Amino acid sequence: xxxxxxxxxxxxxxxxxxxxxxxxxxxxxxxHADLRMFxxxxxxxxxxxRAPRGERIKRVCEVMGLDxxxxxxxxxxxxxxxxxxxxxxxxxxxxxxxxxKRPCGRSLMVGFRVTNxxxxxxxxxxxxxxxxxxxxxxxxxxxxxxxxGLPVPLPNRGGLLPCYLPWDWAKNYAKADSxxxxxxxxxxxxxxxxxxxxxxxxxxxxxxxxxxxGREIDGPALADADDDGPDLHIVKPPTEETRNHG
Numbered sequence: 437x438x439x440x441x442x443x444x445x446x447x448x449x450x451x452x453x454x455x456x457x458x459x460x461x462x463x464x465x466x467x468h469a470d471l472r473m474f475x476x477x478x479x480x481x482x483x484x485x486r487a488p489r490g491e492r493i494k495r496v497c498e499v500m501g502l503d504x505x506x507x508x509x510x511x512x513x514x515x516x517x518x519x520x521x522x523x524x525x526x527x528x529x530x531x532x533x534x535x536x537k538r539p540c541g542r543s544l545m546v547g548f549r550v551t552n553x554x555x556x557x558x559x560x561x562x563x564x565x566x567x568x569x570x571x572x573x574x575x576x577x578x579x580x581x582x583x584x585g586l587p588v589p590l591p592n593r594g595g596l597l598p599c600y601l602p603w604d605w606a607k608n609y610a611k612a613d614s615x616x617x618x619x620x621x622x623x624x625x626x627x628x629x630x631x632x633x634x635x636x637x638x639x640x641x642x643x644x645x646x647x648x649x650g651r652e653i654d655g656p657a658l659a660d661a662d663d664d665g666p667d668l669h670i671v672k673p674p675t676e677e678t679r680n681h682g
Contacts, residue, residue, distance in 0.1 A: 511661075
């Protein structure tokens with residue numbers, strides 16, 4: 437092994453190590469493919485096996501045992517987007533009780549989004565049957581905000597695949613979800629403002645599946661995924677200097 441080959445292999449090891457330490461990846465579970473392991477496997481396929489262009493994603497899916505549907509579901513889970521922080525499992529009515537100085541907490545009757553008109557971020561507001569008047573008032577206020585126009589919130593989920601793999605993820609994201617639009621701050625989580633950093637969250641169950649005549653539509657074919665990029669893994673994390681001048 438010559439010096440160049442050694443540097444190449446050390447770079448592969450460094451990239452895998454960085455992915456394993458990255459706390460932004462959502463936890464894998466039995467229902468969803470593991471995004472972190474997809475990245476690690478892809479780095480291995482790129483850097484060690486050196487699969488040819490057009491065969492890389494196919495090889496990664498073969499190693500991980502992913503079929504066409506599971507692959508595109510994985511890509512949808514990494515769509516750059518805004519999502520509110522997860523709610524506690526026992527979240528109930530949000531109306532503040534004046535005497536108790538705490539939220540009501542009773543089982544909900546109705547729930548809807550309440551949006552911050554400054555930055556477009558939102559949370560679910562839930563109301564019980566005792567607080568129908570408060571629910572109606574909050575719902576009318578939300579309708580007025582929407583009629584006035586709301587800003588698009590900065591992404592705080594997804595965007596991890598472009599941080600590690602030098603493929604055309606904008607194209608792959610768009611194929612995974614035709615309604616998705618790239619955020620103004622870009623699709624790469626490393627480039628986003630620090631206040632909108634990606635945080636670990638439970639994977640969101642896919643909501644983009646279409647049912648026609650009782651048959652599940654899987655979306656594009658696996659062969660449609662784009663893995664045409666440099667033979668070497670060249671995606672690098674940003675430094676403080678590049679952040680300040682980006």
